Amino acid sequence: MFKKCQACHDGAKGGPNKVGPNLFGIVDRPVAAHEGFSYSAALKDFSKAGAEHWTYDHLDHFLIAPKTFIKGTAMGFAGLKSDTDRANVIAYLRTLADTPVPLPEAPAPATN
Numbered sequence: 001m002f003k004k005c006q007a008c009h010d011g012a013k014g015g016p017n018k019v020g021p022n023l024f025g026i027v028d029r030p031v032a033a034h035e036g037f038s039y040s041a042a043l044k045d046f047s048k049a050g051a052e053h054w055t056y057d058h059l060d061h062f063l064i065a066p067k068t069f070i071k072g073t074a075m076g077f078a079g080l081k082s083d084t085d086r087a088n089v090i091a092y093l094r095t096l097a098d099t100p101v102p103l104p105e106a107p108a109p110a111t112n
Helices: 002-006 043-048 058-062 083-095
Strands: none
Touching: 002 058, 002 083
16 A cells, blocks of 8 residues: 555655655654654644644545644645554554554454
8 A cells, every 4th residue: 555655755764755744753743843844834834833644534534634733834645544454554653663662452352
């Protein structure tokens, strides 16, 4: 699934920015903070001056439909509607780090 991302993003450590920013270390990185990339005003606003990070939840919502989650983003990708496809991309993005961010705990099953 990451091949779709590679049209605009590089994932290698120290790799270049392309049409989109390099994605190495994206999980838990401050939004709109990758050095050398010119972010849209929408992403800069969403970032709250670096206070917002690319959490697993933010990545999931962004990948569903970037322009719906962050109105005004320049990212032209239509999104990934499949939960499985998004989970696979996010799981892969997690590996693009020197120290992968721990996965969130699964919610406890509901008891009746």
